[in-house]
Amino acid sequence: MESTPGTGSRPGVALAVLTAVLFVTFLDTTVVSVALGDIRQELGTDVVLLQWVVNAYTVVFASLMLAGGSLGDRWGRKRVMIVGLVIFCAGSVIAAIAGSVSMLIAGRAIMGLGAAASEPGTLSILRHIFPDERVRARAVGVWAAVSGLALAAGPVLGGVLVHAYGWRSIFWFNLAIGAVALVAALWSVPESSDPPRGPVDWAGFALGAACLGSVIYAAISGEERGYGAPSVVALFVFGGLALAGLVAVEKRARAPMVDFRYLRPPVVRSALVVAFAVYFGVFSIFFFTALYLQVMQSYSGARTATVFAPMAVAITIGSLAAGFWVGRRGARTPMVVGCVVGAAGVLLTRHALSGPLQDGSLAAAMAVAGLGFGIAVVPLTAAVLSGVPAEHSGMAAAVTNTMRQVGSAFGVAVLGALVHAFLTSDLKARMDELGLPTTLQPDAVEAVERGRIPEGVDIGPYLRYLSKVSEVLNTGKAAFLHGLDMALLVSAVLILAAAAFAAIDATRRRPSTREPMSR
Numbered sequence: 001m002e003s004t005p006g007t008g009s010r011p012g013v014a015l016a017v018l019t020a021v022l023f024v025t026f027l028d029t030t031v032v033s034v035a036l037g038d039i040r041q042e043l044g045t046d047v048v049l050l051q052w053v054v055n056a057y058t059v060v061f062a063s064l065m066l067a068g069g070s071l072g073d074r075w076g077r078k079r080v081m082i083v084g085l086v087i088f089c090a091g092s093v094i095a096a097i098a099g100s101v102s103m104l105i106a107g108r109a110i111m112g113l114g115a116a117a118s119e120p121g122t123l124s125i126l127r128h129i130f131p132d133e134r135v136r137a138r139a140v141g142v143w144a145a146v147s148g149l150a151l152a153a154g155p156v157l158g159g160v161l162v163h164a165y166g167w168r169s170i171f172w173f174n175l176a177i178g179a180v181a182l183v184a185a186l187w188s189v190p191e192s193s194d195p196p197r198g199p200v201d202w203a204g205f206a207l208g209a210a211c212l213g214s215v216i217y218a219a220i221s222g223e224e225r226g227y228g229a230p231s232v233v234a235l236f237v238f239g240g241l242a243l244a245g246l247v248a249v250e251k252r253a254r255a256p257m258v259d260f261r262y263l264r265p266p267v268v269r270s271a272l273v274v275a276f277a278v279y280f281g282v283f284s285i286f287f288f289t290a291l292y293l294q295v296m297q298s299y300s301g302a303r304t305a306t307v308f309a310p311m312a313v314a315i316t317i318g319s320l321a322a323g324f325w326v327g328r329r330g331a332r333t334p335m336v337v338g339c340v341v342g343a344a345g346v347l348l349t350r351h352a353l354s355g356p357l358q359d360g361s362l363a364a365a366m367a368v369a370g371l372g373f374g375i376a377v378v379p380l381t382a383a384v385l386s387g388v389p390a391e392h393s394g395m396a397a398a399v400t401n402t403m404r405q406v407g408s409a410f411g412v413a414v415l416g417a418l419v420h421a422f423l424t425s426d427l428k429a430r431m432d433e434l435g436l437p438t439t440l441q442p443d444a445v446e447a448v449e450r451g452r453i454p455e456g457v458d459i460g461p462y463l464r465y466l467s468k469v470s471e472v473l474n475t476g477k478a479a480f481l482h483g484l485d486m487a488l489l490v491s492a493v494l495i496l497a498a499a500a501f502a503a504i505d506a507t508r509r510r511p512s513t514r515e516p517m518s519r
Helices: 010-027 029-041 047-075 077-096 103-127 132-167 168-188 202-225 230-254 266-296 302-329 332-354 359-387 390-434 438-450 466-505
Strands: none
Touching: 010 077, 010 103, 010 132, 010 168, 029 047, 029 103, 029 132, 029 168, 047 077, 047 103, 047 332, 047 390, 077 168, 077 390, 103 230, 103 359, 103 390, 132 168, 132 302, 132 359, 202 230, 202 302, 202 332, 202 390, 230 390, 266 332, 266 359, 266 390, 266 466, 302 359, 332 359, 332 466, 359 390, 390 438, 390 466
């Protein structure tokens, strides 16, 4: 392994720099959503292009993260992170000065490319700055706390910036944080690399990007088109075929982007399963509960943020506490306990929503979920970093974060389909009872889902059924809550299943990944 001497000389400063990079790259997955109305008004665009303002970053980021981690191992983790930061800052400038929505989307895509290169390094470099597992566990606790805080703070911080300075200030803020982190990284972060013996795995890069890009985009586009739409199904099928191709190619590659041998040990495998399940479950609360409060209960952004704030604080506390726990007791027990507490919080949230809505009770329930999520994320991250040899730390970081992204995407896709199915079924039954013509029902369902009349819909035919439509809209709250109730239940069951898998699978004995293995 090639590394810069004195990696421990400024570990605290290096950790602060790495978490700053992590914060700004994670922040951008959610921060721009609150600015869409202002962007639309100034740039005069339609809803489809506005969705790409959000999705361009997410799709590119998730698609290329595996490549970013692998290239860091090969060319230098600090070097690739710095290059990624430069690209991210360049994309932020393009987005900030954009005079058209096309230019804005291009800037967001460039930012996603930069994030894919820089974000894996924020975790893999920790493996080399903190070689002692106890100290590293505490550092991972800080890392996890910042990642959770960034996701939760995105809409709040974005709202403050947009209200005070306009939507372009979001991207200038990115530039400021990115530029400071870049300069500080040059001074404080040590270099490390482990060039593999073999050519760059370009086929693996392409297939990995195709697999992740198509699956993530299918999950996103399914929200708008429906998950049974032929185009969405085709994307999922293509992603599955690309995954099969990736596995076949990586088994034969001399220097694979993803070396699946190192993902087989029980502790690593369990951690990746938990990563998927926890982030699947997180979005049942982050996304759908927020949607229910704002669309169905007419909560303002500020009131919603107030309800969610204790959850963000609990994630931070859980992550920091878990860092010490993992350092003393190892990863397995806190990972299982975190899942159990998180699932309990999801079920408590389900209970809080089932009766008269009280902000305090709901916030407390979500805080329990946040505490569990915070506890679980640290050991799963530490387990993968420790279970995979140090020379593959970039790959380990990228795979872990990719499982989080895929879990989030599938959470939105699967739970979104579930909410939509129950909402549609309940509303259709009620509309049939009221005698609303079937030709008018689809747009009525969409109006309930979005909390507003869909664009381009002629309201004339609905006027003669005005009293019935009003009753349908009132029924929509109960129908949406029915779907949300089932989504939260599915999330809790999945997280508990992951906990059981981790508890059972981790007891199996496997050959250590630290031993040399022949191909």
